[in-house]
Amino acid sequence: MGTTRVIVGLGSCGIAAGAGKVYERILAVKEAESLDFQLSRTSCVGMCYREPLVEIIDDSGHYLYGDIDEEKAIEILNDHIAGGSPVREYIVSTDLYDTPGKSYFDGQVRIALRNCGMMDPGVIEEYESRNGYSALKRLVNENIPASRIIQEVLESGLRGRGGGGFYTGLKWKFTLNNKSGVKYVICNADEGDPGAFMDRSLLEGDPHSVIEGMIIAALAVEATDGVIYCRAEYPLALKRLYSAIEQAGEKGYLGRNILGREGFNFDISIKEGAGAFVCGEETALIASIEGGRGMPRRRPPFPAASGLWKKPTNISNVETYANIPWIFQNGSAEYAKYGTEKSKGTKVFALAGKIRHGGLVEVPMGITINDIVFKLGGGIPGDKRFKAVQLGGPSGGCIPAYLSDTPVDYDSVCATGAIMGSGGMVVMDESTCMVDIAKFFLDFTEKESCGKCTFCRIGTKRMLEILVRITEGAGEEGDIEKLGELAHQIKDSSLCGLGQTAPNPVLTTIRYFRDEYEAHIKEKKCPAKVCTKLITYEVFAENCTGCTVCARKCPVNAITGDRKKVHAVDQDICIRCGICYAKCKFDAIILS
């Protein structure tokens, strides 16, 4: 023995769920009882819904334990490591027999996420042992010319994974063709889309594949400097990036005369974003790196011609770069095998919201929404009805359940009025109010509008005002039409993607859930019972036992009633906070 490995998943989400304590505890036990196993750490494997995860690999096979706390960790160490018998009830996935967690991995094709959760992201040798940097070495050693590298990317059909969907190879070609002594390669890791965490997981779990992708891009476009623009809200991702860049430098993958090739110089620096959604837009991001307010500018010229410091610049998303080394290891034809005719390869989605198995999944393009939600995601918790998925965040839209056989590729998703976006997929059930969701996104874009274009700056504000009054029961006849008119003006008159797409959440919810808007406006009702001004909490006399819990918990003393007598809610005082509804053990508070 001695080959037994215990691996703890220490991504941000794992740590938030308590994985750090589990790791410490296992380490303490290992030292105190001198158990014979190798303890290491990895990042998120994507199965966020069962965090913290502990993996054990021994002679008999491969076991992934889920929902582990300190006590369970001890139990596993005792039974599995010391006793030799795996603790079946905590196993979520194993290569020995079928488990409920198996379907979560079975439908996936992991290319960008190939190393996430499989290795220690803080150790460059682990990345190298998984074929890391082999693609770069081959390209350098075999002296492959830039044009052939680009041809390979073009043939893979890879499109920008940040949401734009522009062909990556084409972008590289433009950047290569613009001659300059200084060129830049930028990685956009300003994942501002609320509801998306693909880039965070990738950077935390496999920073080297992003770095290798950037170095290959530099080789192809003849760039000299690289910048990773990463949100400051991702402290762990930043920490792992800093350490990965340092290690890559020590190994000679970054710096001067990379891998011995005379004149191939490339360095990567990190810029920490300061919190502005609009900086995800490439020209705003460049303005931000230059030190200014992150405001977009008119294109053309595109960054490929005039980008950072007015030099030719290739700018792509984290996931796009993470795909690159794989494409060169396995060939563009292998990559293009996955996906649809116009959308090749795979896409990582962050599944969240009202879903059983929330987490990160990588699926071939063209898979249907249904398959993602029900086969991988395990469906909706609590027997509620699936209502819609929101794709593309504040720039995207809601796709209703009846269109859930839509294949997920750039063009099919666009046809529904949503956008592919960077990969946030928020699932909604019948208890989600679509007007409230539209208001939520508009509130976001209104705050995040940089203020440069009048229609975006003021138009989003006017739209938000209308949505607020609709959700407060003051909606007027004609409001839906006004929203539509403003939406089209904002789309047509805004300079950048933020403004051009800001109305999408409103437009798609009007298109698919117009009846909900009408219920709010005409009947002053919120069918999903979410909009607080349109709902009332009442006591259902038959169930009320007079326990007085609700009256005691009510923050405004709106509930009165004697012990063991039916209580009543004074609607004039009630602030509709919902505390009584949550506290009542007898279902005696009803929402209407």
Add this chain to the structure above:
Amino acid sequence: MRVERIKKVRRDLPSVGEVDTGLLDDVIKKYSGKKGIMIPVLQETQLVYGYIPAEAFEKLSRELHLNLADMYGVATFYSQFRLKPAGKNIIKVCHGTACHVQNAGNITQALEETLKITDGETSPDRLFTMESVACLGCCSLAPVMMIGDDTHGNLTGKEAVSIVKKIKLQNSQSLSGLTDNK
């Protein structure tokens, strides 16, 4: 527009005292003569003081030849920068999409009731500043909040309050520990 994000700080806060601008010398040395330094300079200044004091703006402007108006423009554009002192612990309550549909509003509400401050304010004991943020990227653990660098997931209002109370307790214990040692 983003400018609206500057939040008022309660007037009844005790004053923070003199700002020691000498603490900025290392920052100035590190960035002197480089380009594109505005944001990192402001970020490091905020790391030093927890916010960007007016005196720091003036000194940085003088010594790094940055335009004061540009600096103010940048500092008010990005949500990360604070122009008023913040509490010792910054509570970031996530209001991203996933957290929103999982009732992040309850978390904010519960914390507001416990700490008696509203979004963007600092508690009178300077222990907590509460901020709503767009997304912390832990969507599958929604609703989420972050205190310092620690992320707490799958919260209810009650759990959020008990985490905050624990920090309060630890703080008072460490304070009394300090006086005991004296």
